[in-house]
Amino acid sequence: MANPTIYDVAxxxxxxxxxxxxxxxxxxxxxxxxxxxxxSVIQELGFRRSKVxxxxxxGVQHRNIGAMLPYITPPxxxxxxxxxxxxxxxxxxxxxxxxxxxxxxxxQHEQLLTIVDQSTVDGLLITTLNISDEERDLLKQAxxxxxxxxxxxxxxxxxxxxxxxxxxxxxxxxxxQLGHRRVAYVGDELTNNYGIPTSDLRYKGYLSALAEYDIxxxxxxxxxxxxxxxxxxxxxxxxxTLPEPPTAIFAMSDIQAVGCIQAVRESGLRVxxxxxxxxxxxxxxSRYVGxxxxxxxxxxxxxxxxxxxxxxxxxxxxxTPRHLPPLELVVRNTTQQYGLA
Amino acid sequence: MANPTIYDVAxxxxxxxxxxxxxxxxxxxxxxxxxxxxxSVIQELGFRRSKVxxxxxxGVQHRNIGAMLPYITPPxxxxxxxxxxxxxxxxxxxxxxxxxxxxxxxxQHEQLLTIVDQSTVDGLLITTLNISDEERDLLKQAxxxxxxxxxxxxxxxxxxxxxxxxxxxxxxxxxxQLGHRRVAYVGDELTNNYGIPTSDLRYKGYLSALAEYDIxxxxxxxxxxxxxxxxxxxxxxxxxTLPEPPTAIFAMSDIQAVGCIQAVRESGLRVxxxxxxxxxxxxxxSRYVGxxxxxxxxxxxxxxxxxxxxxxxxxxxxxTPRHLPPLELVVRNTTQQYGLA
DNA sequence: TACTATTATGGAAGCGGTTCCACAGGTGAT
DNA sequence: ATCACCTGTGGAACCGCTTCCATAATAGTA
Numbered sequence: 001m002a003n004p005t006i007y008d009v010a011x012x013x014x015x016x017x018x019x020x021x022x023x024x025x026x027x028x029x030x031x032x033x034x035x036x037x038x039x040s041v042i043q044e045l046g047f048r049r050s051k052v053x054x055x056x057x058x059g060v061q062h063r064n065i066g067a068m069l070p071y072i073t074p075p076x077x078x079x080x081x082x083x084x085x086x087x088x089x090x091x092x093x094x095x096x097x098x099x100x101x102x103x104x105x106x107x108q109h110e111q112l113l114t115i116v117d118q119s120t121v122d123g124l125l126i127t128t129l130n131i132s133d134e135e136r137d138l139l140k141q142a143x144x145x146x147x148x149x150x151x152x153x154x155x156x157x158x159x160x161x162x163x164x165x166x167x168x169x170x171x172x173x174x175x176x177q178l179g180h181r182r183v184a185y186v187g188d189e190l191t192n193n194y195g196i197p198t199s200d201l202r203y204k205g206y207l208s209a210l211a212e213y214d215i216x217x218x219x220x221x222x223x224x225x226x227x228x229x230x231x232x233x234x235x236x237x238x239x240x241t242l243p244e245p246p247t248a249i250f251a252m253s254d255i256q257a258v259g260c261i262q263a264v265r266e267s268g269l270r271v272x273x274x275x276x277x278x279x280x281x282x283x284x285x286s287r288y289v290g291x292x293x294x295x296x297x298x299x300x301x302x303x304x305x306x307x308x309x310x311x312x313x314x315x316x317x318x319x320t321p322r323h324l325p326p327l328e329l330v331v332r333n334t335t336q337q338y339g340l341a
Numbered sequence: 342m343a344n345p346t347i348y349d350v351a352x353x354x355x356x357x358x359x360x361x362x363x364x365x366x367x368x369x370x371x372x373x374x375x376x377x378x379x380x381s382v383i384q385e386l387g388f389r390r391s392k393v394x395x396x397x398x399x400g401v402q403h404r405n406i407g408a409m410l411p412y413i414t415p416p417x418x419x420x421x422x423x424x425x426x427x428x429x430x431x432x433x434x435x436x437x438x439x440x441x442x443x444x445x446x447x448x449q450h451e452q453l454l455t456i457v458d459q460s461t462v463d464g465l466l467i468t469t470l471n472i473s474d475e476e477r478d479l480l481k482q483a484x485x486x487x488x489x490x491x492x493x494x495x496x497x498x499x500x501x502x503x504x505x506x507x508x509x510x511x512x513x514x515x516x517x518q519l520g521h522r523r524v525a526y527v528g529d530e531l532t533n534n535y536g537i538p539t540s541d542l543r544y545k546g547y548l549s550a551l552a553e554y555d556i557x558x559x560x561x562x563x564x565x566x567x568x569x570x571x572x573x574x575x576x577x578x579x580x581x582t583l584p585e586p587p588t589a590i591f592a593m594s595d596i597q598a599v600g601c602i603q604a605v606r607e608s609g610l611r612v613x614x615x616x617x618x619x620x621x622x623x624x625x626x627s628r629y630v631g632x633x634x635x636x637x638x639x640x641x642x643x644x645x646x647x648x649x650x651x652x653x654x655x656x657x658x659x660x661t662p663r664h665l666p667p668l669e670l671v672v673r674n675t676t677q678q679y680g681l682a
Numbered sequence: 683t684a685c686t687a688t689t690a691t692g693g694a695a696g697c698g699g700t701t702c703c704a705c706a707g708g709t710g711a712t
Numbered sequence: 713a714t715c716a717c718c719t720g721t722g723g724a725a726c727c728g729c730t731t732c733c734a735t736a737a738t739a740g741t742a
Contacts, residue, residue: 016692052396053728258629288599357722394698
């Protein structure tokens with residue numbers, strides 16, 4: 001039998017459905033023999049009670065919040081996730097947090113459709129993913145409130161965004177203020193697979209800082225590749241072989257910055273004495289390694305996003321907008337005045 | 342009205358439930374006027390259709406897997422989580438992954454009860470939490486298969502465990518082999534709040550290695566405190582003020598090892614020239630900072646655990662046991678021969 | 683012995699949707 | 713005028729469980 005129900009069990013055991021249900025909830029007064037028999041039939045038929053039917057009939061309220069992220073590899077997503085989790089546990093209404101990792105950009109739409117179709121979640125938190133107008137409408141239609149944690153300022157009232165251009169500017173300006181003039185940019189392809197323009201935005205900030213200091217852009221100093229430490233490592237090695245290598249590097253993420261630092265050290269140079277390196281994000285790791293970086297309050301963005309979503313779920317229509325603290329330069333030990341060494 | 346149903350909507354709109362349902366599924370042939378009216382009533386009543394009722398009647402299979410973890414702060418949990426996620430996405434049956442963070446040890450039992458009561462999940466992955474026999478029975482009774490990723494070898498067939506004693510031995514032995522004789526242990530309280538004896542076990546390994554080399558245990562060299570980088574930092578400072586400070590430190594986790602290294606460097610000493618430091622776990626961070634450590638294949642343990650659970654869910658009764666590769670010493674740049682500097 | 687509690691059990695009703703079937707009313711072809 | 717065929721709609725049946733009520737059988741009490 002495909003999926004036996006309690007009726008099947010009841011029939012096979014020669015008892016009524018009520019009795020089977022009582023056995024299942026190992027509740028009041030069922031005679032030992034009956035219980036025995038029912039249990040054995042359950043075993044035999046491989047019966048498993050339906051979660052939904054049970055929930056419907058008991059009337060449990062059982063709300064799910066979905067968190068969609070591109071992938072959980074980079075620490076920045078983990079930090080946001082942690083923030084979400086915290087916000088959730090601070091209000092102790094029991095929402096479940098369901099994790100959706102969009103492993104491939106192409107599947108994003110499909111995943112979203114499934115979520116809506118099967119009405120899996122009551123609310124959705126979308127992190128750093130491009131979401132089309134069509135998809136927005138889909139969610140609205142289905143009555144699923146959502147909050148977007150974005151890398152671009154979207155003007156959405158239901159969103160929290162980071163000003164990446166400004167962040168890129170801050171990082172670069174810091175290096176320029178220290179007297180560096182040969183400043184490289186190491187980042188992702190300007191628009192990656194997911195259509196997330198984070199690198200592009202931070203790069204724009206880099207450009208505007210250079211412009212402010214009247215420094216022409218040197219194409220050799222702009223190194224793009226896949227996200228990750230290894231790529232950054234490789235790109236940095238290339239930078240160092242230039243006839244006139246940079247004296248400072250702005251890496252668009254802390255992870256990449258770490259890759260840069262390793263490459264610099266491996267080639268016998270010192271950080272920050274010979275080359276300054278600044279990252280972006282301020283993930284946990286950065287504190288550990290003493291990396292100078294731009295803090296974007298990742299954990300807090302997850303926290304606030306979740307709070308907004310909870311608002312929307314608890315009292316539909318009313319959302320208190322939340323704001324992230326401004327980006328912040330965090331100076332540690334990987335940048336230093338030019339020419340000091 | 343507390344929770345309006347489609348019947349309420351139907352009555353208020355003066356139509357039949359079928360029509361309301363059709364509107365909700367914006368489906369075939371409903372006259373524009375009717376649709377309009379129904380939608381406005383829905384709006385007015387604040388109607389939201391029940392997820393469960395819908396699922397029951399459409400018969401969607403909608404399976405959830407829960408992952409219970411102590412907290413998501415330490416990277417080691419994140420790595421396991423990533424492994425789980427990967428295993429899940431490799432088989433594309435659509436299971437949802439629900440995250441349960443046990444924020445306080447006391448609440449663990451309560452959370453487990455809720456999960457069982459509300460039959461939220463179809464399977465459970467329990468990471469590094471002590472689970473009582475009573476709780477095991479509870480899950481068995483409820484027919485919820487579970488897999489335990491444990492720090493202790495439990496003999497469970499449905500578990501994956503790490504041999505922490507051996508790991509502690511490996512780490513310490515490595516330092517001893519390098520000629521160190523004054524070797525400190527920096528770790529958590531031997532049994533922490535959650536009743537997880539990880540520190541205790543690794544400490545036992547430490548002891549057995551010392552015994553093998555006939556080195557008496559120096560109580561001053563055993564420093565315990567709360568998990569985390571800061572505590573390790575503080576403990577290490579204390580170690581360095583000893584009349585005869587250690588020449589090598591075994592920190593029970595990579596995070597703590599990083600704290601140790603910072604403290605050493607801040608006090609003007611070098612790692613590994615003056616003091617060797619070895620960690621435990623081999624989280625991502627460790628590769629970045631070049632930490633010598635004991636690799637315990639965290640990501641893979643999450644991966645294998647999830648595979649086992651999926652086995653149990655797909656074909657009840659049949660579980661292919663999975664085994665973790667043995668613990669592995671990973672030598673990087675934070676340990677060195679004693680006296681070489 | 684007659685009457686009341688108590689215990690074990692069967693089964694109908696209900697949870698809130700979806701879907702199928704029946705049917706009314708209108709259209710167009712014969 | 714008759715018939716076949718759409719279109720829009722109402723409502724019963726159903727999804728698989730829990731729970732309450734009714735009832736039979738047994739035990740306890742005066």
